[in-house]
Amino acid sequence: MDNEGWRVMRRYGTNGRHAGHGRHAGYGKFGRAALAAGAALCAVAALPEVASAAGTPNPYAFAEGAKSVTGTASNTDAAKLEAGSTYKSTSAREGTLYYRLELDAKTNAYVSVTAVPPLGTKVAYGDGVTVSVQDGNGTNCSSGQARFGSATSPRPITAWASRRIGPDKTSCQESGTYYVVVERTRQGTSTPGPWDLEIQHVSEPGLAKAGSTTPPETWNSASPEPLSGDPQRRTGGTSFNDAVGLEEGVWSDRVKPGQTLYYRVPVDWGQQLSARAELGSSADDGYVSSALEIALYNPVRGFITRADTPYDGKQKSAALEPLPPVAYPNRYETKDDVSGMRFGGWYYLTVHLNPEMAEKYGQGPIGTTLRVKVSGTAQGGPEYAGTPQPADAFGVSDRDKELAASGGTEEEAARSDTMRLVAAGAIGAGVVLVAVLAVWTLTARKRAAAAPQGGTPPTGYGPPGAW
Structure with missing residues (x-):
């Protein structure tokens, strides 16, 4: 004023x-x-200022208003993570950090951790993070890990874990204090400096009445015919928080070596998602293995599947394997690409270009095409016995469809509100x-x-x- x-x-x-x-x-x-x-x-x-075009942008746009929290070396003084909140933390070196959850005996809890190494640091094949949710006796409720793998560039990687209530579970069903355990692993050849962490805690209520615990045995698992047509331009975001919305269609973008672009697609209960990423041809030549990678994450940022392709200057494509329609009972399947399709809501696609591409094809961006298909009729979701946190975590609203059609991000929608x-x-x-x-x-x-x-x-x- x-x-x-x-x-x-x-x-x-x-x-x-x-x-x-x-x-x-x-x-x-x-x-x-x-x-x-x-x-x-x-x-x-x-209101948050729009980032200036000058200077080098942050490789990962952390959530606006994310609370700062410090992980501790022991569980005895671990900071509490509230459901529905996103936090920013730091892993100073390899080792284990603890955070605390207070859970009842009815609610599912999902925690994702995105590790963001600084630009210019060196990472190795086996570097990464492991995330676990443990009870008071040190029993693992579940755990997940993320590694850089063959594309050894300092990019954001995300792992998730959960405490899930269910008739197929025998441990971690009681109310009480639980712990999120984040372990950073580092090989001797990589840079030992700190990594930033983004931590999200999402809660899912139990069902109002018991439903099926059997995942679908049959579904259309044939590779879908890729969409054709003139691509429309959409510029991907740098994180889950500014991921640009996509609806079914053909979309074009440009990606630089070492860059990871984020997109999100609303997939409702009963619907089936397929996606393919393509890398355009080049006048130069040179072989790069795992040049382009496409990966998929669910509404709680849980990893589902990925695909990659080598590159030799000719146009190449990487397509996700066929995925089942979104259904609540999918969670009872052991395979990640089935169990991850357990919620209706925003599904996140990431496209990463191997930094080795710069040696053969220069530092400039290369044209990419995303072919996204959402098939099937949306169905009603499960009847929850409470409200998820955040409240709009699961399901697809008319607003979500509008954001997908316009290419809006959640942060832009929040500013508009x-x-x-x-x-x-x-x-x-x-x-x-x-x-x-x-x-x-x-x-x-x-x-x-x-x-x-x-x-x-x-x-x-x-x-x-x-x-």
Whole structure:
């Protein structure tokens, strides 16, 4: 807010009187309206700034408003992770970090950890992170790991683990304190510096009534015919948080060596997703193994599957293996590419270009094409006995479909929502101000008419100068 705005608030901020006239502690109608308008202006000023084009961008856009949390070397003083929240932390070196969960005996808990090494550091084939959820006796409820593998570039990698309630489980079913255990592994040839971590905790309520615990035995597992048509341009994001929305279609982009691009696709209950990434041809030549990789993550950032392709200057493609339709009972399957398809919601696609491509084809970006298909009719989801955290974690809304059609990101949608609230608040405050001034003017005229000739009008009414 500018200085004039604050002067107005100071002038009229006490019971509708000039600051020099009133000693009341409370705010009058005019003061509250001015404060409301001021708060609306301050809210606009407080909106996150758009990153400048100058300078080197961060390789991973962390969630806006992510809380900072410190992992501890022992579980005894581990910080608590709240359901529905996203956190930023740091792994200073190889070793184990602990975080705490407080869980009931009815709710499923999912925790994902995205490790982000700094640009320019060296990573090795076996470097990565392992994430586990453990009970108070050190029993693993589940665990997952992510490794850099053959594409040894310092890119974001994500692992997930869960505490799931279910008739097929015998351990980790009680309410109480659980621990998220994050272990960073490093080989001797890699850089020993710190990695940033993004940690997300999502909760899923139990079902209102018991359902099937048998995953679908048959489904259309034939490789789908890839979509054709003119590609539309969409620029991928740098993280789960700014992943650009896609609907079914053919999409083009450009990716640099060492870069990872993020996209997201709404896939509802009963629907089936297929995706293929293609790398355009080049006038240069040279062989690079695992040049282009496409990977898929579910709505809680759980890894599902990946595919890659070598490159020799000719156009190449990498397609995900056929996946089952989204269904709640998929979680009872042991295979990752089936069990991961257990929620309706946003599914994330990442496209990564091997940094070795720079040696053979230069540092510039190479054209890519994404062919995304969503087949099947959306069905009603399971009846939960509570509300997930975040509340919109599972299922596809009309808003999600609009974001996919427009290419919007969740952060852009959040800013848009904030702006609408600010606008509504500002308009409301303006209406109040106009109405109050009108009442003051009418009151002043009546009092002036009623006052004796030459008399002094009462003080404490209307803005200064009205008399």
